[in-house]
Amino acid sequence: MLLKTSLASFAAAAAVVIALPAVASPDIPTVGEVAVGPSAPTEVRLSIAGKDRTAVRQEVRSAARYVCRNAVLNRELDVGDNRWCSHRSAVKAMVRYDAMREGAAAYADAQILVLSAR
Numbered sequence: 860m861l862l863k864t865s866l867a868s869f870a871a872a873a874a875v876v877i878a879l880p881a882v883a884s885p886d887i888p889t890v891g892e893v894a895v896g897p898s899a900p901t902e903v904r905l906s907i908a909g910k911d912r913t914a915v916r917q918e919v920r921s922a923a924r925y926v927c928r929n930a931v932l933n934r935e936l937d938v939g940d941n942r943w944c945s946h947r948s949a950v951k952a953m954v955r956y957d958a959m960r961e962g963a964a965a966y967a968d969a970q971i972l973v974l975s976a977r
Contacts, residue, residue: 898933899928899929899930899932899933900926900929901926901927901929901930901933901935901975902926902973902974902975903922903925903926903973903974903975904971904972904973904974905918905919905922905952905971905972905973905974906970906971907956907959907970907971907972908970912956912960915953915956915972916953919949919952919953919956919972919974920945920949922952922974923944923945923946923948923949923952923974924945926948926974926975927941927944927945927948928941930944948974948975949974952972952973952974955972956972959972
């Protein structure tokens with residue numbers, strides 16, 4: 860008898876809680892107000908010390924795919940622009956690398972190549 864009464868009381872209380880409309884408190888932010896920053900990196904630094912152009916090119920291509928995919932995941936870039944981003948990022952990085960190899964004054968002592976999706 861006590862068990863039936865307890866179950867009936869529990870069921871009644873659950874029905875009341877479910878039936879109550881959600882009351883929004885002014886102190887509790889809504890989902891739309893919560894801002895979450897990007898968690899996937901869209902910049903990579905590659906060490907180029909002692910590597911030939913082929914090895915650097917391979918690393919640059921891989922890093923370009925990585926940072927552009929992350930930009931898509933972070934919603935900084937449309938899915939359709941992923942291939943374009945990867946290509947442009949790799950080309951830009953290789954132009955900088957070639958300038959470093961030729962001994963351009965701005966890059967003469969550089970040992971690191973920065974690759975970014977931007």
